[in-house]
Amino acid sequence: MVKALNSSRNILAGTDSANVLPTSAISAPDPATKLFSGVEELEVIGARLRQLRESKGLSMKRLAGLSGVSVPALQRIEVGTSSTGLATALALCHGLDEPLEHLVGLPRRESRAQAFSHIALPACPSNTVDLTGALAAAHLQSRVVFIRVGASEMIASDVAVGALFAFVLKGTLRVMFADGESLTLHSGDSLHLCMPDGVEVKNLGLSDVELLCCVDTREREMLREGLSPDASDRPDNTPVGQRIKTLRTSRKTSLSELAARSGVSASTISKIENSQARPSLVQAIRLAEALEANLAFLAGGYRHRPQKRCTVRAGDRNSMPYPEFGFALEDLNGSFYANVLEARLGVLNPGAHSGQEHMVHAGDELCFVMEGAMRFRFDTESGVKTVDLSARECLQFKSTMPHSWVNTHGGPTTVLWVFSDGLSF
Helix, strand or coil, X not given: CCECCCCCCCCCCCCCHHHCCCCCCXXXXXXXXXXXXXXXXXXXXXXXXXXXXXXXXXXXXXXXXXXXXXXXXXXXXXCCCCCEEHHHHHHHHHHHCCCHHHHHCCCCCCCCCECEEEEECCCCCCCEEECCCCECCCCCEEEEEEECCCCEEEECCCXXXXXXXXXXXXXXXXXXXXXXXXXXXXXXXXXXXXXXXXXXXXXXXXXXEEEEEEEECCCCHHHHHCCCCCCCCCCCCCCHHHHHHHHHHHCCCCHHHHHHHHCCCHHHXXXXXXXXXXXXXXXXXXXXXXXXXXXXXXHHCCCCCCCCEEEECCCCCCEEEECCCCEEEEECCCCCCCCCCEEEEEEECCCCECCCCCECCCCEEEEEEEECEEEEEEEECCEEEEEEEECCEEEEEECCCCEEEEECCCCCEEEEEEECCCCCC
16 A cells, blocks of 8 residues: 655654643643743743733633643742743643743744745645645644545554544545445545544546645544533534523633633623624634634534544535625534534635634634635734635644635635634634
């Protein structure tokens, strides 16, 4: 069997296992390798940590979950009463998606890492096109695999943990799993699966197959333990406002507390909860993050018991309309785990946009334009940057950067989105 996507042609070449943190929480700063111990240094580091955390809209509880540093330890660091060791500092930087220099205030070093990876598929492609490139600290490893007529490829055969998402851009192929089961995928079909479960794919058609693959090799507690704690077999058609109120009250969070965490005013939240107003896209993202809920399940009106292997056929997708913004999203996750490689297929009407406010959420975002054209706008430390995408062009970036988008095509634009950490729209 032929291996794809690195020197041995495997999809996960170049994945940095050092980015995977231990699952056990760091309950207190480590006594060894102290980086900061003076009172003034502690206060400066604590203030910088709080500034970085709040600039990303993260609660202490959310940062604790992302970094493995406990909430009490975070509280002591932020108020300047506890010293910070190297392991704790690195864990915090991992959770914040920031380099160590930003936390400790050292001068920035030149780096070849990129803020964006903008790739256009070539007219005459080779076996693999890397979509991630030199993106800094990427959680997603993204590729488009081209499979010739009659050929077979191995996908992610050496991955021990994590998850895989695959979307058939063109063609028909047979997928053969390690347990002996198999299935056929056609254009527009998608597949999610937990690793280790490497698969062999074979081109069954009369033309080349184009297969977009995204892999996240981080170890996720939910993937090891099985079902998520809030999973249910039955659809949930509760109005979004009532669902927000139920989540808020179950977490014993007041309106004012949720307003402070989310940046959405208490009066607006009250109107949303009482079905007097609909949340905007940015408001929904902020509320979902503040409530530590998955936005698609918060607003989508359906919920499934997670499966470790899930196929979504092109004709069987659930649609989530956003008429106020001029687009609709089709769910590609099906019954797979929430917040893990969440994927959506967007159909953007002419003039469709993401809203007046910029979006910010955790993880990496990949956007592949299948038809049409769109423009992304980013607020970066060096100023506003725009990236124009046409058909068969892909953009991957850290979604902690404030960003927005608009359909610049005269007709509909079809786009494939993949989000490493959920909180997708």
